[in-house]
Amino acid sequence: MKRQQLPLFEATILPVAGALSLLVVWEWVLPALGVPAYIVPTPLSVLRTFASEWRGLVQNALPTWYEALLGFFLGNLTAVILAIVFVYSPRVRAAYFPVVLLFNTIPVLALAPIIILVFGLGILPKVVIAALLCFFPTLINMVRGLTSATTNELELMHVLSASGWETFWRLRVPRSVPLLFASLRISATTSVIGAIVGEWIGSDRGLGAVIIQSTFNYQAERLFAAVLLASLSGIIFFAIVGRVERIFHRLATA
Amino acid sequence: MNPVTNEIAIEARSLGLGYPGSMQPVLEGVDLSVAKGEFLTILGPSGCGKSTFLRAIADLLPPINGQLSVLGKTAAEARRQREVGFVFQEATLLPWRTVRENVCLPLQVGKGRIAKSVQPRADHWLELVGLADLSDRYPNQLSGGQRQRVSIARALQCEPDILLMDEPFGALDEITRDRLNDELLSIWRRTQATILFVTHSITEAIYLGGRVLVLAANPGRCQALIDLGSLKDENGACRRESPQAQEIAARLRQLLRDGGA
Numbered sequence: 001m002k003r004q005q006l007p008l009f010e011a012t013i014l015p016v017a018g019a020l021s022l023l024v025v026w027e028w029v030l031p032a033l034g035v036p037a038y039i040v041p042t043p044l045s046v047l048r049t050f051a052s053e054w055r056g057l058v059q060n061a062l063p064t065w066y067e068a069l070l071g072f073f074l075g076n077l078t079a080v081i082l083a084i085v086f087v088y089s090p091r092v093r094a095a096y097f098p099v100v101l102l103f104n105t106i107p108v109l110a111l112a113p114i115i116i117l118v119f120g121l122g123i124l125p126k127v128v129i130a131a132l133l134c135f136f137p138t139l140i141n142m143v144r145g146l147t148s149a150t151t152n153e154l155e156l157m158h159v160l161s162a163s164g165w166e167t168f169w170r171l172r173v174p175r176s177v178p179l180l181f182a183s184l185r186i187s188a189t190t191s192v193i194g195a196i197v198g199e200w201i202g203s204d205r206g207l208g209a210v211i212i213q214s215t216f217n218y219q220a221e222r223l224f225a226a227v228l229l230a231s232l233s234g235i236i237f238f239a240i241v242g243r244v245e246r247i248f249h250r251l252a253t254a
Numbered sequence: 255m256n257p258v259t260n261e262i263a264i265e266a267r268s269l270g271l272g273y274p275g276s277m278q279p280v281l282e283g284v285d286l287s288v289a290k291g292e293f294l295t296i297l298g299p300s301g302c303g304k305s306t307f308l309r310a311i312a313d314l315l316p317p318i319n320g321q322l323s324v325l326g327k328t329a330a331e332a333r334r335q336r337e338v339g340f341v342f343q344e345a346t347l348l349p350w351r352t353v354r355e356n357v358c359l360p361l362q363v364g365k366g367r368i369a370k371s372v373q374p375r376a377d378h379w380l381e382l383v384g385l386a387d388l389s390d391r392y393p394n395q396l397s398g399g400q401r402q403r404v405s406i407a408r409a410l411q412c413e414p415d416i417l418l419m420d421e422p423f424g425a426l427d428e429i430t431r432d433r434l435n436d437e438l439l440s441i442w443r444r445t446q447a448t449i450l451f452v453t454h455s456i457t458e459a460i461y462l463g464g465r466v467l468v469l470a471a472n473p474g475r476c477q478a479l480i481d482l483g484s485l486k487d488e489n490g491a492c493r494r495e496s497p498q499a500q501e502i503a504a505r506l507r508q509l510l511r512d513g514g515a
Contacts, residue, residue: 150346152342152344153348155340156340156342156346158313158333159312159313159314159333159339160336160360160364161333161334161336161363162363163363166364167363170359170363171348
């Protein structure tokens with residue numbers, strides 16, 4: 001099959017036009033069909049609410065960002081350390097990797113109430129949920145990355161009498177960096193999801209709490225504005241990780 | 255031709271090799287002395303233990319019986335002192351490193367680690383293999399022949415006394431292979447290294463080697479050791495088409511047929 005290549009002008013303008021067309025339908029067609037504003041507010045009214053309430057929204061976003069960030073670091077750091085232990089100790093790996101994989105099949109969102117039960121109502125359970133969501137993809141990717149050196153490459157390091165540390169640093173780490181960043185990009189958005197889910201269940205602060213409260217109070221505009229901010233947070237986290245990756249590559253190739 | 259001295263580079267006495275955990279030896283009863291500066295090619299049918307022999311010299315595989323000494327030491331000591339270089343069947347370049355960075359790898363690990371300004375030396379070896387212009391490229395931008403040249407430059411970086419080559423040109427087309435054979439002979443003359451070169455090609459074995467070791471399979475063992483000195487001129491080169499070369503090729507082909515079963 002021939003792949004069609006659009007001219008640059010169309011390739012840039014069409015995605016924007018597509019998004020705009022959906023917004024237009026939402027703004028004018030949904031109200032015309034009789035969908036009430038307290039169920040689905042129009043995009044313009046959401047933006048208006050965002051403009052007038054942004055102070056309160058950002059104030060609630062701060063704890064969410066904080067929890068997501070802590071969860072991101074805690075989850076990924078634990079995963080990287082555990083991956084290194086697994087790679088260098090086949091016995092520990094044989095004993096615990098299957099358990100960890102089995103644990104991964106439990107939906108973390110279903111686990112959230114248990115985590116709240118164990119860790120109480122403070123910031124900790126939200127961090128733990130965010131961390132758990134970051135943990136598994138990074139662990140699995142890191143184990144794969146660290147073990148992806150080929151037999152030939154390991155033999156080359158042996159013939160060169162490289163020490164264990166040198167083989168790790170010069171061979172295993174570069175092999176796993178692309179996979180690590182792939183899972184960090186996933187974690188950037190899932191850490192925000194984890195924090196919000198934690199706030200749904202037990203919190204009066206944070207974007208998750210705003211979402212739950214405004215749902216129960218039929219404050220649809222505020223609900224949509226909070227969702228918009230949550231989505232923006234994920235995008236910003238994602239962009240920061242992408243930025244760090246580029247800086248890393250520049251440093252690594254310098 | 256390189257002065258083949260009386261000094262011994264590699265000595266095997268009733269050497270038996272096999273893989274750990276397997277009772278069946280891959281290669282047994284090897285008695286062989288390789289002099290310093292010699293170019294020995296190793297021919298044999300599949301499964302005769304050609305690669306296994308090289309791997310034992312490089313300390314990638316411990317002997318199961320007999321003795322193996324490399325420059326008068328154990329294989330492990332020789333490896334740790336950076337006296338043995340290995341060129342694999344596949345170039346095994348690290349894809350995230352440029353050509354120059356790949357050639358510098360031996361200077362960044364193990365005993366050969368040196369602090370700074372290794373670039374001039376890397377460039378020297380790249381020039382020797384004719385790749386000075388491509389030193390900033392990445393391995394995936396090179397052809398198979400160029401990649402294998404980089405891996406030879408990397409092996410030369412430690413200035414090893416012994417260079418082990420495991421079918422390095424096996425995957426290349428014949429024209430590239432002929433050219434690399436000539437380059438390898440010129441590198442051999444300039445570095446005075448002892449080279450052990452495993453190949454499937456009878457022509458290559460005759461063209462490169464001062465002697466050919468023919469192995470037989472099932473079980474792997476030495477079958478014949480043929481001196482090619484009479485074919486070579488003072489530069490260690492010979493004409494592939496000469497009647498004497500053809501005659502030896504026929505003999506080798508017969509030996510391989512006998513040893514294959």
